[in-house]
Amino acid sequence: MPELPEVESVRRGIQAWAQGARVDRVRILDPRILGTTSNRLIAPEAPARLTAELTGRELASVERRGKFMWLPLRHCSDDTASGSAGGDAVAEPSPARALSVHLGMSGQFRVHESTDPMHRHTRAILGLERAGRERLELRFVDQRIFGHLGVDDLVDSHGASVPRSVSHIALDPLDPLYDPERTARRIQAKRTGMKSALLDQTVISGIGNIYADEALFAARVHPLAPTQTTRISRIRTVLAKAEAVMRDSLAQGGTSFDALYVHVNGESGYFERSLQVYGRGGLPCNRCETPIVRERFMNRSSHFCPVCQRKP
DNA sequence: ATTTTGTCCTGCGAGC
């Protein structure tokens, strides 16, 4: 399940290939990836519209906030020259639109040559033309179609330019502008459990079910500990552990449980072997040997040590 | 207003 470390791994993975490339071909194989998880009504003309928006554009960079990625678009220099017929020579305008990407549960970006065999769950293909280098394809593969592709206006949010669809997402712990103290106070102001707060992408972004469980274990805090009565120092610790565990994971290329998360070249990350509680229900706690408990609440599995993480 | 619940989707494995 791609969370911050996995998405950042993918961002770094495609950056070298995508940055500065020109989109010369777009194929939408399954239009459902153009919708959101809650809006599956795809206008019939949506694929053609996205294709028109992207074709001929240059991908300026690859950005990320939390689990969201986007690639700001700009007109290629030759396009600009022919487009502004006889107009004043203006400086390259800052990108106003971006290709926005969410990997959902099972989304992957894979770098391929166009002759490579097609993966069964390929949902979209961007053909990339790169000055002086061979053509390649960026393929969006997504088994469960929780992922999303779209083109969106760039707007200002938390001191950065992000797609409108990302503007409500909070800064993540790897963002230079991230403020852990402010985040801790916001969490304490909520009336909910600690795990719910960590998963609220408008409070802190990038944390999903795996790293929420791992951070709470590392901080010795129960997932259902009420935010309001948890001491601010404990909340600070949880945030520090969340950041630490995600940085560790990133250094190991992220967590790969199965073939659902892989790098752009198809290789897996190695953080799974470092997980302390997630996926370890019934196995002994690495600190106290007590069997790790797996319980379902919030419609999700939560994994924790009943001894190390005292009940609220 | 804020918090919780339900929904989307596919493949796989357990159980009968």
Place this chain on the structure above:
DNA sequence: TGCTCGCAGGACAAAA
């Protein structure tokens, strides 16, 4: 053997 059922969970609309 073949079927059904449950499970995996990110984000968001809807309900509470």
